[in-house]
Amino acid sequence: MPDSTLRYYILFENYEQGLALHGLLDEQGLPNRIAPAPRCFKEAAACGMSLLVEEADIDAVRQCIKENRGEYRAILPLAGQLQARRDKYC
Amino acid sequence: MADYVQMWKDLGMDLENHDLLCQVLPTAVGDVFLSQENRPKAMDFWDLVISEVHGIRPAELIEEQKKGRKVFGTFCVYVPDEVVIAANGIVTGLCGGSQFWVPDGEAVLPKSTCPLIKASVGARLGRTCPFFRIADMYVGETTCDGKKKAYEILGEDVPMYVMDVPQMKRPEDILKWKNEIAAFARRVEEFTGNEITPEKLNEAIQLVNAKRRALQRVYDARKSECLPISGRDALLMMQIAFFDDPARCAQMCNRLADELEDRIRDGVSVVPHGTKRILVTGTPLAVPNWKLHNIIETSGAAVVCEEMCTGTRYFENLVDETKTTLDEQFMALSERYMKTNCACFTPNTGRIDDILRMVKEYKVDGVIDCSLKFCCLYDTEKYSVSRALKEAGVPILSLETDYTDTDAEQLRTRIGAFVEMLDA
Numbered sequence: 001m002p003d004s005t006l007r008y009y010i011l012f013e014n015y016e017q018g019l020a021l022h023g024l025l026d027e028q029g030l031p032n033r034i035a036p037a038p039r040c041f042k043e044a045a046a047c048g049m050s051l052l053v054e055e056a057d058i059d060a061v062r063q064c065i066k067e068n069r070g071e072y073r074a075i076l077p078l079a080g081q082l083q084a085r086r087d088k089y090c
Numbered sequence: 091m092a093d094y095v096q097m098w099k100d101l102g103m104d105l106e107n108h109d110l111l112c113q114v115l116p117t118a119v120g121d122v123f124l125s126q127e128n129r130p131k132a133m134d135f136w137d138l139v140i141s142e143v144h145g146i147r148p149a150e151l152i153e154e155q156k157k158g159r160k161v162f163g164t165f166c167v168y169v170p171d172e173v174v175i176a177a178n179g180i181v182t183g184l185c186g187g188s189q190f191w192v193p194d195g196e197a198v199l200p201k202s203t204c205p206l207i208k209a210s211v212g213a214r215l216g217r218t219c220p221f222f223r224i225a226d227m228y229v230g231e232t233t234c235d236g237k238k239k240a241y242e243i244l245g246e247d248v249p250m251y252v253m254d255v256p257q258m259k260r261p262e263d264i265l266k267w268k269n270e271i272a273a274f275a276r277r278v279e280e281f282t283g284n285e286i287t288p289e290k291l292n293e294a295i296q297l298v299n300a301k302r303r304a305l306q307r308v309y310d311a312r313k314s315e316c317l318p319i320s321g322r323d324a325l326l327m328m329q330i331a332f333f334d335d336p337a338r339c340a341q342m343c344n345r346l347a348d349e350l351e352d353r354i355r356d357g358v359s360v361v362p363h364g365t366k367r368i369l370v371t372g373t374p375l376a377v378p379n380w381k382l383h384n385i386i387e388t389s390g391a392a393v394v395c396e397e398m399c400t401g402t403r404y405f406e407n408l409v410d411e412t413k414t415t416l417d418e419q420f421m422a423l424s425e426r427y428m429k430t431n432c433a434c435f436t437p438n439t440g441r442i443d444d445i446l447r448m449v450k451e452y453k454v455d456g457v458i459d460c461s462l463k464f465c466c467l468y469d470t471e472k473y474s475v476s477r478a479l480k481e482a483g484v485p486i487l488s489l490e491t492d493y494t495d496t497d498a499e500q501l502r503t504r505i506g507a508f509v510e511m512l513d514a
Contacts, residue, residue, distance in 0.1 A: 089498075090379075
């Protein structure tokens with residue numbers, strides 16, 4: 001079954017900014033994973049990191065960012081990105 | 091990220107073409123790595139590195155070049171990193187694991203060349219690999235005919251040094267390799283302008299040994315029946331080890347090993363109990379070649395060990411750290427490197443001994459011997475590997491593949507049937 005799950009990608013100006021937010025979210029116990037920024041986002045102008053957040057956690061993540069003035073460039077939703085049996089390699 | 095674009099421009103890269111590679115990488119990383127559940131937290135580091143694979147490390151290398159250090163791009167685990175490090179040089183791996191680079195390689199090489207070589211040459215000529223653009227010198231070796239001819243092309247516009255690897259392992263061959271290492275050291279001294287002293291070489295030997303020990307610790311954790319890390323994640327760690335700073339590599343691998351050892355203690359496994367354990371052997375899997383591991387691990391099995399250059403051959407055996415003269419140290423290096431069992435040697439029974447040993451150490455249920463298309467040496471060794479494993483009662487599947495996606499379904503069918511047979 002193809003994956004149709006909606007997930008959120010937090011994009012950054014640079015990886016230092018991304019790592020800072022990654023550390024903050026980890027510290028707050030909010031699940032997030034480092035992922036390459038999907039290239040369908042115009043904001044991702046080059047190869048670079050993003051943070052991947054599940055739909056169930058995005059509200060808490062947004063709240064945490066707001067409260068701690070976490071820096072980022074954009075938060076964008078995207079569905080169907082993780083398909084282990086897609087067999088499309090580089 | 092915009093800084094990287096400027097960096098790539100400054101390196102003379104083909105930005106338009108490189109952008110096509112940037113488009114496919116996130117999809118593959120998502121599918122192969124982020125689709126997994128319960129990954130070790132320490133994999134964060136490698137997720138970052140692969141997300142910024144053409145950014146962070148190239149930028150670091152350029153900064154070091156500005157300080158006067160030289161970067162040496164290498165192709166093989168036979169090239170002794172210690173010699174370069176002792177002269178304050180930096181060793182980096184080079185691109186070569188993607189179908190993306192193959193067409194540019196085929197423009198100058200016969201199609202019947204292995205994809206690793208075609209991709210390496212294509213990455214250089216197509217100007218889509220920052221590491222090929224950054225390296226001040228390429229260091230090759232005579233481990234296969236295809237590479238020997240490719241070096242003649244790669245050496246046209248960048249200094250190229252080729253080490254002559256013996257083809258047998260007699261005492262005189264070990265001495266010959268020692269002399270090759272000594273000659274390489276003289277060239278590295280000349281190129282960097284830095285003298286290699288016994289003290290500096292000893293420091294370098296200890297540094298690279300520490301990296302080997304750290305990689306071994308991660309592999310030791312994979313021997314546990316409670317499997318704390320997937321084969322895909324372990325492979326990514328191995329692939330990046332060729333590019334990273336050796337001290338940081340050791341630090342990160344040790345951090346990962348700490349977590350894996352905790353997981354084993356706490357009974358945390360990435361696969362259900364009873365999942366069949368596979369040892370993969372054969373030709374190297376250069377980054378971002380993840381096809382085989384992904385297919386195996388999404389077919390109900392787990393990869394627990396790689397007997398390959400991007401695996402145990404890279405870190406097993408340490409260099410003797412007690413030698414105090416350059417002559418003795420070069421010999422110690424030769425003795426260690428000549429223990430690596432590459433198919434370029436005849437005979438190469440040591441590789442079969444290694445596989446049989448690892449089958450026991452890693453509690454392996456079945457072996458997959460996979461070579462890249464047109465790799466005559468590893469393809470030919472399948473016969474003796476298969477015979478030895480059958481005699482030992484170990485199930486074996488022999489495969490051949492390349493970097494394209496077109497055989498993925500066929501591989502799924504064959505690997506799926508093999509795993510099913512192991513389950514029966």
